[in-house]
Amino acid sequence: xxxxxxxxxxxxxxxxxxxxxxxxxxxxxxxxxxxxxxxxxxxxxxxxxxxxxxxxxxxxxxxxxxxxxxxxxxxxxxxxxxxxxxxxxxxxxxxxxxxxxxxxxxxxxxxxxxxxxxxxxxxxxxxxxxxxxxxxxxxxxxxxxxxxxxxxxxxxxxxxxxxxxxxxxxxxx
Numbered sequence: 796x797x798x799x800x801x802x803x804x805x806x807x808x809x810x811x812x813x814x815x816x817x818x819x820x821x822x823x824x825x826x827x828x829x830x831x832x833x834x835x836x837x838x839x840x841x842x843x844x845x846x847x848x849x850x851x852x853x854x855x856x857x858x859x860x861x862x863x864x865x866x867x868x869x870x871x872x873x874x875x876x877x878x879x880x881x882x883x884x885x886x887x888x889x890x891x892x893x894x895x896x897x898x899x900x901x902x903x904x905x906x907x908x909x910x911x912x913x914x915x916x917x918x919x920x921x922x923x924x925x926x927x928x929x930x931x932x933x934x935x936x937x938x939x940x941x942x943x944x945x946x947x948x949x950x951x952x953x954x955x956x957x958x959x960x961x962x963x964x965x966x967x968x
Contacts, residue, residue, distance in 0.1 A: 796860075796904040797863075797912050800839035800880070800881025800882055801838075801879055801881055801882075802835050802836065802838070802880060802883070802884065803837055803839070803840060803875070803877070803879050803882070803883050803884070804831050804832055804837045804838070804839045804840070804883075804884040804886065804902065805840045805842065805883055805884070805885050805886070806824050806839070806841060806842065806884075806886040806887055806888075807824065807841070807842040807844075807871075807888070807894070807895055807898050807931060808821075808822030808823065808825035808828065808887070808888070809822045809824075809847060809888060809895075810822045810825070810921075811849060811850065811942045812850070812851045812855070813852060813949060814852055814856075814921050814949070815847040815947055815948075815949060815950045816895070816950050817904075822888075822948035823841040823888065823919040823952045824841075824843070824886050824888055824918075824919045826838050826888050826952045826953065827886060827917060827919060827947060827952055827959055828841070828884075828886060830956055830959040830960070831884055831917075831959065831963065834959075834963045834968055835963060836962060837882070837884065838880075840873075840875040841869055842887075842898060842900075843872045844870060844871045844873045844897045845873070846869050846870075846897070847870065847895075847896065852916075852928075853902055853910070856890060856891075857934075859890040859891055859895060859896065860891050862888075862896040863875065863891050863893075863896060867896055868897075868900040868903060869896055869897040869900060870885075870897075870900065871900055871901060874904070877905055877909060877912075878887040878893060878897055878908065878944060880912065880921035881912055881913060882912065882914075882915065883912060883914050884915045884917060885898075885914060885915070885916050885917070886916070886918060886919070887918065887928075887933055888918065888919050889919070889921075889924075889925075889926045889946075890919050890950065892923065892926045893927045893928055893931050894918075894927055894928055894931065898901045899931075899935070902931075902932075902935035902936070906935060906936065906937075906955070907935075907938075908936075909936040909939040910936075910937075910938035910939060910958055911938060911939070911940070912939055913939075913940045913942060914936055914939040914940065914941045914942065915941075915942045915944065915945070915966070916928050916932045916941070916942075916944035917944055917946065917947075918944065918945075918947075918948060919946070919947055919948070919949045919952060920946055920947075920948060921948040921949055921950065922948075923946075924946045925944045925945075925946045925959075929941065929943070929944040930968065932944075942966070945959075945962045947959065
C-alpha cells in the first residue's frame with residue numbers, strides 16, 4: 796500500500812431521489828469519499844455530470860440501463876492529472892451491476908494513467924455489494940495494482956462511518 800504516497804479519491808455521487816434513502820442533498824458516495832479524505836488526507840476529484848440532475852429514481856435507473864445497453868459514455872466536467880498520485884480510490888453507486896456509465900467515460904480517458912499505481916474500488920449500493928465494479932476497474936486500468944474493494948449500503952453511510960474507518964484501518968490508514 797502506498798500509504799506514504801499521495802492519494803486521490805475519484806468518485807461519482809448522485810444527490811436527489813435515491814433508492815432506500817429518499818431525496819438526499821448529499822449523495823451517499825460523496826459521504827464515503829469525505830470519510831476517506833478525512834482519514835487518509837487524500838484529495839478529491841468528483842466526476843460531475845448534469846445529465847441526471849433532478850431525475851426521480853425510477854426514470855434515472857431506466858436511463859442508466861439504456862446507457863449500459865447502448866454503451867453510452869456521458870460527458871463530465873473538468874479533469875485531473877493522475878500522474879502525481881500513488882493511490883487512487885475509485886467510487887460510485889452501483890447501477891445495473893456496475894458503476895454509472897459516466898465513470899466509464901473517465902476510465903476510458905485515463906486508461907493508461909494508472910499503470911503501477913494502487914487503485915482501490917469502493918461502492919455504495921442497496922444489495923449489489925461490489926457487483927462487477929472491481930472487475931471493471933481491473934479491465935479499465937491494465938497495469939494498475941487493483942486492491943480488493945469495499946462496499947457499503949447507501950442507507951448505512953450516514954450512521955456507519957466506523958465501517959469505512961475499519962476498512963481504511965485494514966489498508967493501513
